[in-house]
Structures are given as structure tokens and as C-alpha cells.
Amino acid sequence: MPHPPHQPNVSMSWLLQYLRPVKWRMLLLMLMLLVMTGLQLVNPQIVQRFIDAATGSGTVSSLLGLAGMYLVVAVLNQLFTVSVDYLGNDVSWRATNRIRANLLKHVLRLDMRFHNVKTPGEMIERIDGDVTHMSNFFALFIAKIVGSFALLAGILGYMYTYNWPIALTMTAFTCLSVGVMFAIRDMGVKASQSERQANAALFSLIEERIAGIEDVQANGGVPRLMNRYHRAMRAVFLAGRRAWMLRVMPWNITVVMFTIAVTVVLMISVRLYLKEEITLGTLFLFFQYTQMLNDPIEQLGDQLQEFQKAKSGMRRSQELLSLRSEIADGDEDELPDGPLSVSFERVNFSYNEDQRILHDISFELKPGERLGLIGRTGSGKSSISRLLLRLYNLDSGVIRVGGKDIRSMRLEALYRRVGMVTQDVQLFDGTLRDNLTLFNPHLSDEEILETTGRLGLRPWIEAMPAGLDARLSAGGASLSAGEAQLFALTRVFLTQPSLVILDEPSSRLDAATEAALQTAVDQLLEQSTGIVIAHRLSTLDQVDKIMVLRQGRIVEFGDRTALAQDASSEYAQLLRTNRQEELA
Missing domain, CATH: 3.40.50.300 (P-loop containing nucleotide triphosphate hydrolases)
Known part of the structure; x- marks a missing residue:
């Protein structure tokens, strides 16, 4: 059974082949995120005007108008949030289901030497579990990265028009945070791969032992089985803890830098307010934008964590796809008619x-x-x-x-x-017809019934209420x-x-x-x-x-x-x- 000579790199061409069929949905998703970004930037400015009007000589009607405008923007923002989540998950499942299908088709074509050493439980985890960890990448990673940078650019651009020292502080915090996160973005990838492998081993053990539960019970093997299960679960826990600690490292670093940035901005803002260079509403605006600045930074951190998990899944998927069957297909199609020698x-x-x-x-x-x-x-x-x-x-x-x-x-x-x-x-779980023909559409019901008649199955089939459309349970338990x-x-x-x-x-x-x-x-x-x-x-x-x-x-x-x-x-x-x- 061949194995890839080295750890495969995740190439953009490999990813794009799965994103290309959903490109228009991706474009719509990004446009919706940009609209959300604009709505997020507008809301603090409405609050600023409301505070200034309330502390100044604003009329009740103007205050009600601002409050109504704030409510409309908030509702629109919530609607867009729900729509983005729905569309993101739609994109995710459309893209990742194609990966699952390709992985399954590829694995089914691998030779028996491969399947002799890989249990069904492990293969289910490789084909479904690893791909599930990639779903966030295909759903919202690219769109949220773009949306986060757009929000950062909007906040910083707006702040430069108000006060350059505060804007400079916020820019320094943003650049340092993003730089650190990208510098250590791959820190948890290998640990995440180990975590996925530990999960695959656990599922392999569970599937194998459930399949042989009668022998395990009859021969008194339950205590030994539980001991193996305990060791497998411990391996999952240790690998998961290490992977999580490495994945959250970028977020921990940004929390420290954000605390410093908020302190500096508040000190400058309060000083400007005490000198009456800015209004109370503007002070709130600076504070709100500083708080909002952390949202896209955290979003980038979260997405980098997800990317590390996704990248480990991508590597494992590419590793599986890089395997080749030792059974090489020939090029001849014809055999002599009639019985074969x-x-x-x-x-x-x-x-x-x-x-x-x-x-x-x-x-x-x-x-x-x-x-x-x-x-x-x-x-x-x-x-x-x-x-x-x-x-x-x-x-x-x-x-x-x-x-x-x-x-x-x-x-x-x-x-x-x-x-x-x-x-x-x-x-398998399906109709009698599909179980008998293995999905061959060229076989008629008459041929099926004639053949089953020779074997003595026809009376049994005709006794079924739905005939050939009756369903069998998986494994033929019925x-x-x-x-x-x-x-x-x-x-x-x-x-x-x-x-x-x-x-x-x-x-x-x-x-x-x-x-x-x-x-x-x-x-x-x-x-x-x-x-x-x-x-x-x-x-x-x-x-x-x-x-x-x-x-x-x-x-x-x-x-x-x-x-x-x-x-x-x-x-x-x-x-x-x-x-x-x-x-x-």
C-alpha cells in the first residue's frame, strides 16, 4: 500500500476547484458582509449625535428621529447577520460535500491492501470528520477575513479624520495584532493533525469493538476493552488540549495588546474632553470605535484558529487523495463472447x-x-x-x-x-430493486421477477406490500x-x-x-x-x-x-x- 513521500502542501488551486462552483454565492456573501460593515460603522455615529443632541439643545423630535434611525439600522444589521450565517453554511455544505464525495470515491477505488489496514470507523472520521473541520473555511473564512479588514479600514480611516494621535495608536495596535497572528498562524496545525488522528483512532476502536460485541461479551473481554477505550480517550484529550492551547495563542496575545490600546485611547480621549476639544458624544464614539476595533481583530483570531483546524483537515484530505492504488487499470475493453477460459x-x-x-x-x-x-x-x-x-x-x-x-x-x-x-x-438500506440490480437502470422489473422466480424468491417479493419498491434495512436484518x-x-x-x-x-x-x-x-x-x-x-x-x-x-x-x-x-x-x- 503506497504512502505519500512527504506532508502535502495545501495549494490554492486545490481549494479553488471546490469554491469555483459556488463563486456567485461567495460573491453575494462578501457583498452582504460589506453592507454589514457599513451598518456597523454607522450605528456609533447615530449614538454620537443622539448624545450630543441630548446634552445640548436638541429637540424631542430630533432625538426620536435618531432613535428610530438607530433601531432601523440595528434591525437591518441583524437581518444581514442571519442571512450571512445562512448563506455561509449553504456555501460550506455545497463545497465540503463535493470534497466528501471525491474522498469517498477515491477511497473506494484504493486497493484491498489499503482497506485491510484501515477500519471503517477510521475512514468515516477521515472522510467526514476531517472535512467537517474544513467547513468553516469554505463558509465564512474568506468572507469574514475580507469583512474584518474592511471594518478595520473603515474605523481607522474615519478616526484619522477626527484625531490622528488616537488613530495612530489604533493603527499600531491593529498592525501589531495582525502581524503577530499571521506570524504564528501555523503554530497549531501539526497539533491539530495529531488531534484529528487521535479522534480517527478512537472511532476506529469503537467501530471495531461494536462490530464484535458478541465475541467481546462471550469471552469476557469487556474490562480489557474499557481499558483500551480509556487509553484512546486519554489520547484524544491530551492531543485536543495541546492543539487548543496552541491555537488560542494568537488570541491571548491580542487580548494583552488590546488592553494596552484601550487604555491609551481612553486616556487621550478623556484629556481631549476635559480640554473641551471634543464633545461627550465624540468621546463615546472614540470609545465605541476602539471597542469595535477589537471585534475584527478577535474575528481574525477566531478565523485563524479555525484555519489551523481546517488546514490540518486539508492536509489529511490531500494525503488521502495522494494515495494511489497498486492495481493499475489496463486499456483493453474486449473479451471473447460466451464462456471464458x-x-x-x-x-x-x-x-x-x-x-x-x-x-x-x-x-x-x-x-x-x-x-x-x-x-x-x-x-x-x-x-x-x-x-x-x-x-x-x-x-x-x-x-x-x-x-x-x-x-x-x-x-x-x-x-x-x-x-x-x-x-x-x-x-444496504434501499429498495429491493436497488439491492438486486445495484442501481443498474437497464434491468427491467420483468427481468428481475423472472430471475427471482427461478431462485424461489418471487413469492416472497410478491408478498411484500410494495413489491420491488419495499425497503430493506442496512445489513439485511429483515x-x-x-x-x-x-x-x-x-x-x-x-x-x-x-x-x-x-x-x-x-x-x-x-x-x-x-x-x-x-x-x-x-x-x-x-x-x-x-x-x-x-x-x-x-x-x-x-x-x-x-x-x-x-x-x-x-x-x-x-x-x-x-x-x-x-x-x-x-x-x-x-x-x-x-x-x-x-x-x-
């Missing part, structure tokens, strides 16, 4: 470098032949089926399907012609084990494959259902080449050839009838043992 030529394979699973496997199946695979658990039967589907790459050797090296084939073209049924059936297996077989039947791999499809069925299933399987294999991985020898009565595997090596391969009649063959010995067990 299969050949293995000196194939060697291992999941790990230090432990080889298959050793020098060579055999050939002609189009339409049926092969029964026999062997103990761990002998390599399932590995052969996985290699045929190119879920893994070979260590050495060649596998040909229809006379073509499968490495030269496009995966989509290969999967169109090869079908597989495993004992572990995956059913189905029996046998019905779930029949569903999996129906999927393969509907694709009309030219090569079928059956991993003991009848192992979970009762005798009556198994007999009906075997008839349907025979019909399917009449039009295709078949490989049957057997745990019960009774399922191999109709195959043409037998292969016996032991520790990843072929110990016997040949015609089933001939091997059964040869008393010294491995297959004949297994048949005798099986009969003795049945008689016992």
Missing part, C-alpha cells in the same frame, strides 16, 4: 512479504468448464478468487481470462464479465440467512456473467432451498465457466475438474470422475472420509 501460469502471491500464500500455481480451464476448489482453511482457495477479480496484484506469474492477461484489462470491462457470490452478503444468499445469487444472475466464482453459496441454506438453488446454479453455469469453492463435497457433483490445495500448493488437479475412481487420489480419500462421517 481461465489459466494460471506459475502464479505466486503473498499478502505480506514474509509469508507467501500461493506457490507456483498453474492450471487451465477451457470455456464452459467447471472447477471445484477443495482445501483446508488457509490453503489459498479464496486467494485464487481474489486474484481473478484483481483485488490484489500477483507477486509473479500471469493470470489469463479469455486468453488475455487480466492486467491488460480495464477493471470495469473485467467486472462486467466476471461474477462472484460470497458467503458474506452485503445488503432477511433470513438463506434469503440474503439468494439475493446475492440473483445479483450475479442478472449480470449474465461469462465466468462465475461461487464461494459455497449454499452453505447457509436448508436442504429444500439448497436443492432449488442448485438447479438454478446449474442453469447459470450452462452459459458460463464456473469456479466453485467447496466446503461440502456434495456441492461438487456437477463440476468437471477438481483441484485440491494444501498450504498454497496444488497437490491434485484433474477430471472429477477420474479422480473419484482413482482410490489413491486425494479427492477419492476425501469422498470416503465424507461418507463415513455421514454414516456416523
Whole structure:
């Protein structure tokens, strides 16, 4: 499983590809923020006039007019605030949902070596949790940064027209605060990445243990599990605390500088008021603008904290997107019509470098032949089926399907012609139709019902109130084990494959259902080449050839009838043992 050679940098081109589809919403968002900035600048001036009018010779009507104007501006400001929040979140989810979709699509295309070391819980946290921390960036980061600088520019520009010493003090505070924040803006990024990784490990542990809760309880593993959970939660707490302390450092520095700036401005303002160079309303205006000056500074600090979290999510997302599957897609699309031949030529394979699973496997199946695979658990039967589907790459050797090296084939073209049924059936929350067709719009209801009729599922489907539109729960909790297996077989039947791999499809069925299933399987294999991985020898009565595997090596391969009649063959010995067990 490949890994990126270094920590990826977050490039603007990568970000812009997700912002580009929402650019007009972003523009509207920025315009609304600029209007909000103007309203924020106007309100203190209304209050200034009100105070001066109240302490001077202002009339009641003028005071009421100013109060009404203040109320209108305040209401408008609140309306714009709500609208900005709504539009910001709309932009956020539109942009980040595209990232989630791209991440999910990319992860689903990665090879099985990657998925063998990554749990579903960790992947959910990587795809959803990391992206959620990026949502603020896409929602309000750019707009609020622009809005904050616009408010700062408005306040400082207005102050320079009134009193340059106060304006100079405020400018110095602003420049120092912004400079310090930007200088240490990346201080918490690595710590935030560690925090996200700790969260991913926690979710991985929770998902893994919930999936195996029955085994945990049955074997008394709850205390040990709780100990592991405690350690994982402690890691999340320590990583989160460190990340938070580093992220708030810019804000702590600005608080100190703001306190100094407010003190200086108030001292200058009071001195000017005592010398009667400014009115009481102007004194309030200076104080209010000084207080307002802290708002965009704090906003910048908050956004930099969010940016650090977002940047860690961006890096982790880019790191995930930079991974490439070791299964390289070929460029050939065509395979011969009808059943496909299969050949293995000196194939060697291992999941790990230090432990080889298959050793020098060579055999050939002609189009339409049926092969029964026999062997103990761990002998390599399932590995052969996985290699045929190119879920893994070979260590050495060649596998040909229809006379073509499968490495030269496009995966989509290969999967169109090869079908597989495993004992572990995956059913999802959706309609019966979608579960059976896997969203293939070209399959009609008539084809579905005809196929399910051959498998004995049609009466069960017709008994459902909504028929094919009835919904299944995730995991197929509403189905029996046998019905779930029949569903999996129906999927393969509907694709009309030219090569079928059956991993003991009848192992979970009762005798009556198994007999009906075997008839349907025979019909399917009449039009295709078949490989049957057997745990019960009774399922191999109709195959043409037998292969016996032991520790990843072929110990016997040949015609089933001939091997059964040869008393010294491995297959004949297994048949005798099986009969003795049945008689016992």
C-alpha cells in the first residue's frame, strides 16, 4: 500500500476547484458582509449625535428621529447577520460535500491492501470528520477575513479624520495584532493533525469493538476493552488540549495588546474632553470605535484558529487523495463472447512479504468448464478468487481470462464479465430493486421477477406490500440467512456473467432451498465457466475438474470422475472420509 513521500502542501488551486462552483454565492456573501460593515460603522455615529443632541439643545423630535434611525439600522444589521450565517453554511455544505464525495470515491477505488489496514470507523472520521473541520473555511473564512479588514479600514480611516494621535495608536495596535497572528498562524496545525488522528483512532476502536460485541461479551473481554477505550480517550484529550492551547495563542496575545490600546485611547480621549476639544458624544464614539476595533481583530483570531483546524483537515484530505492504488487499470475493453477460459501460469502471491500464500500455481480451464476448489482453511482457495477479480496484484506469474492477461484489462470491462457470490452478503438500506440490480437502470422489473422466480424468491417479493419498491434495512436484518444468499445469487444472475466464482453459496441454506438453488446454479453455469469453492463435497457433483490445495500448493488437479475412481487420489480419500462421517 503506497504512502505519500512527504506532508502535502495545501495549494490554492486545490481549494479553488471546490469554491469555483459556488463563486456567485461567495460573491453575494462578501457583498452582504460589506453592507454589514457599513451598518456597523454607522450605528456609533447615530449614538454620537443622539448624545450630543441630548446634552445640548436638541429637540424631542430630533432625538426620536435618531432613535428610530438607530433601531432601523440595528434591525437591518441583524437581518444581514442571519442571512450571512445562512448563506455561509449553504456555501460550506455545497463545497465540503463535493470534497466528501471525491474522498469517498477515491477511497473506494484504493486497493484491498489499503482497506485491510484501515477500519471503517477510521475512514468515516477521515472522510467526514476531517472535512467537517474544513467547513468553516469554505463558509465564512474568506468572507469574514475580507469583512474584518474592511471594518478595520473603515474605523481607522474615519478616526484619522477626527484625531490622528488616537488613530495612530489604533493603527499600531491593529498592525501589531495582525502581524503577530499571521506570524504564528501555523503554530497549531501539526497539533491539530495529531488531534484529528487521535479522534480517527478512537472511532476506529469503537467501530471495531461494536462490530464484535458478541465475541467481546462471550469471552469476557469487556474490562480489557474499557481499558483500551480509556487509553484512546486519554489520547484524544491530551492531543485536543495541546492543539487548543496552541491555537488560542494568537488570541491571548491580542487580548494583552488590546488592553494596552484601550487604555491609551481612553486616556487621550478623556484629556481631549476635559480640554473641551471634543464633545461627550465624540468621546463615546472614540470609545465605541476602539471597542469595535477589537471585534475584527478577535474575528481574525477566531478565523485563524479555525484555519489551523481546517488546514490540518486539508492536509489529511490531500494525503488521502495522494494515495494511489497498486492495481493499475489496463486499456483493453474486449473479451471473447460466451464462456471464458481461465489459466494460471506459475502464479505466486503473498499478502505480506514474509509469508507467501500461493506457490507456483498453474492450471487451465477451457470455456464452459467447471472447477471445484477443495482445501483446508488457509490453503489459498479464496486467494485464487481474489486474484481473478484483481483485488490484489500477483507477486509473479500471469493470470489469463479469455486468453488475455487480466492486467491488460480495464477493471470495469473485467467486472462486467466476471461474477462472484460470497458467503458474506452485503445488503444496504434501499429498495429491493436497488439491492438486486445495484442501481443498474437497464434491468427491467420483468427481468428481475423472472430471475427471482427461478431462485424461489418471487413469492416472497410478491408478498411484500410494495413489491420491488419495499425497503430493506442496512445489513439485511429483515432477511433470513438463506434469503440474503439468494439475493446475492440473483445479483450475479442478472449480470449474465461469462465466468462465475461461487464461494459455497449454499452453505447457509436448508436442504429444500439448497436443492432449488442448485438447479438454478446449474442453469447459470450452462452459459458460463464456473469456479466453485467447496466446503461440502456434495456441492461438487456437477463440476468437471477438481483441484485440491494444501498450504498454497496444488497437490491434485484433474477430471472429477477420474479422480473419484482413482482410490489413491486425494479427492477419492476425501469422498470416503465424507461418507463415513455421514454414516456416523
